[in-house]
Amino acid sequence: MEDSPFLFEWLVELNIIEQNENDNFIPDNIIFLLCGGKYFDRILYSLQNAYNKYINLYLDFLEKLKDLNPISVEQKNIEYIVRYNNWKIIFDLLSHFGINYNENDLNTISNGDKYFLIEILHKINTYYNKFLTNKNIDYINDDNIDNFSDINNIQSFNINNLDINKNYEYCNSPYELFLISLCRNFKVSIKQSEKLLSCNRYYLSIICNKGINNSFESIKNWLRDLDLNINTIMF
Numbered sequence: 159m160e161d162s163p164f165l166f167e168w169l170v171e172l173n174i175i176e177q178n179e180n181d182n183f184i185p186d187n188i189i190f191l192l193c194g195g196k197y198f199d200r201i202l203y204s205l206q207n208a209y210n211k212y213i214n215l216y217l218d219f220l221e222k223l224k225d226l227n228p229i230s231v232e233q234k235n236i237e238y239i240v241r242y243n244n245w246k247i248i249f250d251l252l253s254h255f256g257i258n259y260n261e262n263d264l265n266t267i268s269n270g271d272k273y274f275l276i277e278i279l280h281k282i283n284t285y286y287n288k289f290l291t292n293k294n295i296d297y298i299n300d301d302n303i304d305n306f307s308d309i310n311n312i313q314s315f316n317i318n319n320l321d322i323n324k325n326y327e328y329c330n331s332p333y334e335l336f337l338i339s340l341c342r343n344f345k346v347s348i349k350q351s352e353k354l355l356s357c358n359r360y361y362l363s364i365i366c367n368k369g370i371n372n373s374f375e376s377i378k379n380w381l382r383d384l385d386l387n388i389n390t391i392m393f
Contacts, residue, residue: 172200194229195244208289219254242268326387343380
């Protein structure tokens with residue numbers, strides 16, 4: 159199947175297909191295997207690595223990959239249900255990176271729609287490249303979404319000189335307190351904290367929902383700090 163050079167080169171880099179004279183051609187047997195969930199461990203780890211580079215944190219969302227049961231040979235009587243189960247896992251994992259699909263999409267790919275598979279691969283590859291090059295992602299740039307980082311433009315402090323050991327009650331603004339509390343509890347830099355509070359708090363919401371490396375301890379400690387200092391935040 160003919161495809162774009164960008165997607166093709168990425169699949170070559172992941173050792174899913176081989177470089178050949180017909181540079182943009184993905185063999186039918188590889189299409190079949192991808193439809194069945196094979197090679198998505200490589201694809202998703204590649205995406206996660208780019209994502210972690212983009213947010214400058216290390217998060218691991220891919221524990222469920224061990225539950226994949228890729229189809230390697232034609233099994234007409236069970237292909238749909240196996241694909242369905244595999245793609246339900248894959249779609250769930252993709253949602254961590256802002257790539258979302260619905261039940262109709264799940265049924266479409268479970269039926270082995272190779273054209274829809276290519277669409278999915280294109281979308282993953284687009285996000286991969288944007289994460290890798292540190293470019294904004296479309297779901298972040300909705301003009302109707304406020305951006306918390308804009309608050310930084312009206313702060314009276316220099317973020318580069320911020321003291322993360324400063325007592326919370328001496329913080330000059332809620333934004334300063336949020337930055338310091340994130341640094342302390344998540345063990346990140348000021349710049350990383352600023353990124354968590356930007357983009358409509360998208361990355362922060364993922365961490366709060368999914369935990370950090372399958373643990374919620376840091377999140378509970380952070381929320382406890384905020385609760386104990388609610389007067390400073392509010393007033």
